[in-house]
Amino acid sequence: MKKDHIIFLIGRIQYKANRFLSQEMKAHGIKGLAPSHGEILGYLMARGPLPMSGIGRIIDKDKSTITALVNKLIRIGYVEKKRDPADSRISLIALTRKGMALKPSFLLIAQKLRAHSYKGVLDDERETLVNLLDKINANL
Amino acid sequence: MKKDHIIFLIGRIQYKANRFLSQEMKAHGIKGLAPSHGEILGYLMARGPLPMSGIGRIIDKDKSTITALVNKLIRIGYVEKKRDPADSRISLIALTRKGMALKPSFLLIAQKLRAHSYKGVLDDERETLVNLLDKINANL
DNA sequence: TGTTAATAGTTTGATATGAAACTCTATTGC
DNA sequence: GCAATAGAGTTTCATATCAAACTATTAACA
Numbered sequence: 001m002k003k004d005h006i007i008f009l010i011g012r013i014q015y016k017a018n019r020f021l022s023q024e025m026k027a028h029g030i031k032g033l034a035p036s037h038g039e040i041l042g043y044l045m046a047r048g049p050l051p052m053s054g055i056g057r058i059i060d061k062d063k064s065t066i067t068a069l070v071n072k073l074i075r076i077g078y079v080e081k082k083r084d085p086a087d088s089r090i091s092l093i094a095l096t097r098k099g100m101a102l103k104p105s106f107l108l109i110a111q112k113l114r115a116h117s118y119k120g121v122l123d124d125e126r127e128t129l130v131n132l133l134d135k136i137n138a139n140l
Numbered sequence: 141m142k143k144d145h146i147i148f149l150i151g152r153i154q155y156k157a158n159r160f161l162s163q164e165m166k167a168h169g170i171k172g173l174a175p176s177h178g179e180i181l182g183y184l185m186a187r188g189p190l191p192m193s194g195i196g197r198i199i200d201k202d203k204s205t206i207t208a209l210v211n212k213l214i215r216i217g218y219v220e221k222k223r224d225p226a227d228s229r230i231s232l233i234a235l236t237r238k239g240m241a242l243k244p245s246f247l248l249i250a251q252k253l254r255a256h257s258y259k260g261v262l263d264d265e266r267e268t269l270v271n272l273l274d275k276i277n278a279n280l
Numbered sequence: 281t282g283t284t285a286a287t288a289g290t291t292t293g294a295t296a297t298g299a300a301a302c303t304c305t306a307t308t309g310c
Numbered sequence: 311g312c313a314a315t316a317g318a319g320t321t322t323c324a325t326a327t328c329a330a331a332c333t334a335t336t337a338a339c340a
Contacts, residue, residue, distance in 0.1 A: 006269060064327080067289065113147065137149055174296065212295090227306070227317095229317065229319075230318065
């Protein structure tokens, strides 16, 4: 029976991780943001400007959701939208100066989440875990 | 870097599992239900009547969310609410006949999800996976 | 080259979700 | 016994999310 509970466990972990991230962002003075917003900002920090479709592909949410999320980030001032000169259907989303300023906090928060969740988990166990999750992710 | 992506992977897997469950429920003629509703029904099938607070504890959602979810299940007719005679603060939620009739479909769907997601994963790997996820879940 | 199909985003409407304030009941401490 | 506190649910409000229909632009192809 026990090994049937992976999906259940995964749901719980995600829920708790989200709660953790929300709390930490708030503690760093980043308020009013959901984890999805953080995820978008994180990817922009790592990869530079991205089109809406690219963001959607990465965070795996409906494109209308991306529109809403990015609009909020624009409203707050963390992000700006530019027309792609080569293809005017495309909007490129880029961090503003205010958005870039969040990077140090984000790195700290990500590190803290990792430290918490992996407490007592060995390096090769993490490796195993990622490989198994990768396989399941590919199966679905 | 790769082993830092567990939370990311978990999010994707949960998203896909939810999509899978929604599709399967629809295919079985169970329409208009979100995975959370299915989760509640599944627990009622397994454990019998539960108080709202118990449901909340199991599926780890806010009590106001539980109220909304259960109300919908009542409206559709899968579930009914009874006062606990011993403690009138408590509402006991129980499956109706119509709700119980869903059980065979639910078992099939759960089995299909497991078969899909675990394709190519050995039994002892599943064991390992659950143990590691358990640890992370406890850490958070 | 002009029509059709594909792609990028947005809008609209519905729903799940959470937070905070509130009601009602039970329990606890004096 | 009675006041204060805790517990179970609900209501209200705000927001993330998805699906479907829509607009606008580019690509395909005949």
